[in-house]
Amino acid sequence: MPDSASPLAAPSASPQSLKGLAPFLRPHRGRIFLAMLFLTLAAVTTLVLPLALRALIDNGFMPGDPDQRVMALRGHFLALFGVGLALGVFSALRYYSVTWLGERITTDLKRAVYSHVLRQSPEFFERTQTGEVLSRLTGDTTLIQTVVGSSLSMGLRNVIMGLGALVMLVITNPYVMAQVLGILVLVVLPATVYGRRVRKLSRNSQDRLADASAIAAEVLNAIPVVQSHTAEGREATRFGNSAEDAFSTGVRRIRARAVLVAFIISATAGALLFGLYQGTQSVIEGRITAGHMSQTVVYVILLITSVAALSEVYGEVLRAAGATERLMELLSTKSVIQAPAIARTLPARQGGASVKLDHIGFNYPSRPNQAALRDVSLTVNPGETVALVGPSGAGKTTVFQLLLRFYDVQSGRIELDGVSIQDLSLDSLRDRIGIVPQDSTVFSSSAMDNIRYGRPEATDDEVMAAAKAAHAHDFISQLPEGYQTFLGERGVRLSGGQRQRISIARAILKDAPLLLLDEATSALDTESERAVQAALQAAMQHRTTLVIAHRLSTVINADRIAVMDKGHLIDVGTHAQLMARCALYARLASAQFDDQAA
Known part of the structure; x- marks a missing residue:
């Protein structure tokens, strides 16, 4: 852990810290556009599924000639298969695009950070443990790769699906969903406040892991000295204590995230089930069809699962935000030894220098x-x-x-x-x-x-x-x-x-x-x-x-x-x-x- 004089000391992170990745994303705008396109198409295709299901229920089981019903059912099932096929293709393309981006961006980030650290003056290394730098190069970049190459795309897809499902629910049941949205606002406010505690614990967890890495790097580079002083046991204990400290901090972070996830999912599920209950009353009273009700059920499920997934993704984003901030701190550290803007050249000389x-x-x-x-x-x-x-x-x-x-x-x-x-x-x-x-x-x-x-x-x-x-x-x-x-x-x-x-x-x-x-x-x-x-x-x-x-x-x-x-x-x-x-x-x-x- 850097001391108060360390050039790497920093406050806790927020999702805004992910903006630090912008210079690494900018060269891959074309890839990002394709990834967003496939992500949007996959999400929209998922939102089309309930409409196809509604058409199947309302039109496929209508009274009439049995042969015509069979042909209608075949048509509706073919439509459902087409939706499923499109969903599979778009999901595969989305996965490849975003995973490629995750690998590429973290590779570029590692190279940039390592190259920058190599040009720091000895004063930097007097104040910063090598293990701290290695922790940021390995653990932090792995977190960012997970988020950029997986979690972030899942989050964006669930945002689109959740908003799409919410829009469809509002269109089909405006009065009921107005009540539900009012309840959801009451869910978001305490979740936002509690999320600050999760962000702080996420940053602390990364710092404690860096402490353990710093101890390990220091000791492993001095194994002959450690063994000659029979200090293996002491050093193992010191590392163990640091690892336990990291574990304890990690447990506090996990506990806080678990409470946040439980609150968001439970409160959201309660609000949406209230809306679903209102929908069943509308079917009984004949105001909507069974197909309409089935469509509503699927949209409610999509909305609930999207909110649940977002609560998980948000925790990963918070950890990646902390990791990004730690890496940006390294990249923003300026060496006290700087070459002049216009450097002079030495004259050609044969032999020795003066x-x-x-x-x-x-x-x-x-x-x-x-x-x-x-x-x-x-x-x-x-x-x-x-x-x-x-x-x-x-x-x-x-x-x-x-x-x-x-x-x-x-x-x-x-x-x-x-x-x-x-x-x-x-x-x-x-x-x-x-x-x-x-x-x-x-x-x-x-x-x-x-x-x-x-x-x-x-x-x-x-x-x-x-x-x-x-x-x-x-x-x-x-x-x-x-x-x-x-x-x-x-x-x-x-x-x-x-x-x-x-x-x-x-x-x-x-x-x-x-x-x-x-x-x-x-x-x-x-x-x-x-x-x-x-x-x-x-x-x-x-x-x-x-x-x-x-x-x-x-x-x-x-x-x-x-x-x-x-x-x-x-x-x-x-x-x-x-x-x-x-x-x-x-x-x-x-x-x-x-x-x-x-």
């Missing part, structure tokens, strides 16, 4: 009172390798996140090749940057696809060359299907070092002017580290490289080393220079090299 941090000040949105960077200025020349070192929390990774424009600085300016990164499109900026993160991400696909991820158009030979440079070719070749081997979810079939080398090969293949290495060899053993360091040195040729490293031995030969502490840039220089003049760097270096000697 980077300039000019008096940068930055606080994370989740920690507005704690500065992550304070007045940091640093210039990196094309082709230069600069290492960022310092204690944990010094602000090193923050520099990388700002360069990638995951966040915007509160003060100062960041330039790439002389252009402010805020003047560039996000795609243009990030295409010029390759990164090897500390926690390597491997997708649930083949080794070939994983390395090619940053450059989809690369050939197989180029992928293999990158893998060889990252010293990943040998272990990939030994996999059951080589480069086509499925690596499992999050690369579970690989060791940490192997995942890291896949990530390094991906960055080498991208061949971006600016390379960011965030503890790129942290998961490697000493022998592999030496090999990969050599590969990285080759990849860094003619490229600008920023390196974050806690092990100073890996950056001792960098062109320059920038020492950071508590968000400040303390000093910049070579290893020898910093050992002579920077107390913090000397202390870090001495501690590490002494440990290695020991």
Whole structure:
């Protein structure tokens, strides 16, 4: 459940929320017209049925020649069969049309929401649980599919049949139906008031289901941590409590809907039976025929069943309205990181990029009172390798996140090749940057696809060359299907070092002017580290490289080393220079090299 600061917090839904689906319905106006046409024809055909039945009763059993009566009965039954055949055809066409619409619209909606979420800034994911988003993508879209592809068409058909039956009853029995309509008004008013409670419970029910999904997603993504702390029982209990909370809310919603349905059906049936009773008196008194009475009975049944069906559909519509509102909230969420309306383009450059941090000040949105960077200025020349070192929390990774424009600085300016990164499109900026993160991400696909991820158009030979440079070719070749081997979810079939080398090969293949290495060899053993360091040195040729490293031995030969502490840039220089003049760097270096000697 999002907290009060969540961008997804929202009030309870109403049927008006379904208007949010309009942009997804608009491209399919032709299909919608056909669906409405077939729906109307099916409903009208159903309304014709009582008229054919009345003709059968009044004319098929009239005194006269037996042969003529038989022929008349055949004609009336053929007419009834024709009505039934038309009803079957129109109903089938209606079903296909509306079901197609339901599938198409929910598919478009899923694609739009997922694409929109992928472009949100990290700040969005700091405030929103992944399970909440997944719940909306799956559970909410399923509800909408049910309503658009089934319930809504049933509701519209029953509206047409109910109104048609009501009109016919008013035409044939105006005085009696005037009394009935007066009673029905008294039914609608309390049902509308009580319906607000059902709407609120429908929204709450969806939110509780999202809570349970969020817990499950979080725990399943951290199974090794959960099991290593023997927390399976605790986590199962936590999920169970959340699921029970969702169940309890669902029961309250079901109970409220049951009361609403019972009231509507009972009150409507009572009102219509009163009208039917009045009709039987008219037959006894000879004011209408038996066929007229049969027609009235069928129309009353159609009206009652339509109202009963509408009461059920209304509950589904309320749930779909809540689901639609939740999805529209996602679609209306604006990323705080926006590209300019007219983006500048970077000049073509062979080799590395230039980077300039000019008096940068930055606080994370989740920690507005704690500065992550304070007045940091640093210039990196094309082709230069600069290492960022310092204690944990010094602000090193923050520099990388700002360069990638995951966040915007509160003060100062960041330039790439002389252009402010805020003047560039996000795609243009990030295409010029390759990164090897500390926690390597491997997708649930083949080794070939994983390395090619940053450059989809690369050939197989180029992928293999990158893998060889990252010293990943040998272990990939030994996999059951080589480069086509499925690596499992999050690369579970690989060791940490192997995942890291896949990530390094991906960055080498991208061949971006600016390379960011965030503890790129942290998961490697000493022998592999030496090999990969050599590969990285080759990849860094003619490229600008920023390196974050806690092990100073890996950056001792960098062109320059920038020492950071508590968000400040303390000093910049070579290893020898910093050992002579920077107390913090000397202390870090001495501690590490002494440990290695020991």
